[in-house]
Amino acid sequence: xxxxxxxxxxxxxxxxxxxxxxxxxxxxxxxxxxxFEDSHSVPREDFVADLRFGVAVGIRSFxxxxxxxxxxxxxxxxxxxxxxxxxxxxxxx
Numbered sequence: 001x002x003x004x005x006x007x008x009x010x011x012x013x014x015x016x017x018x019x020x021x022x023x024x025x026x027x028x029x030x031x032x033x034x035x036f037e038d039s040h041s042v043p044r045e046d047f048v049a050d051l052r053f054g055v056a057v058g059i060r061s062f063x064x065x066x067x068x069x070x071x072x073x074x075x076x077x078x079x080x081x082x083x084x085x086x087x088x089x090x091x092x093x
Contacts, residue, residue, distance in 0.1 A: 011060045021050040043076040061092045
């Protein structure tokens with residue numbers, strides 16, 4: 001008779017990810033100014049792209065995710081592209 005295999009089940013999970021995103025911006029109120037009257041504005045880029053990558057680790061229903069984004073220039077007066085990070089804590093029920 002075979003003995004049962006004693007396996008310890010863990011609820012940990014880990015993954016990495018990478019994502020790309022591109023979009024056409026028809027209007028950006030922060031760059032184009034007021035919609036109803038003439039106001040300050042800057043010449044903006046019509047197409048914007050993002051590259052996002054990150055890592056996630058969790059146990060049971062809890063998860064923590066760190067993502068890092070690199071975004072192309074959003075307007076012509078911008079010296080460099082934007083880079084920023086995000087920290088997400090989540091609980092799934």
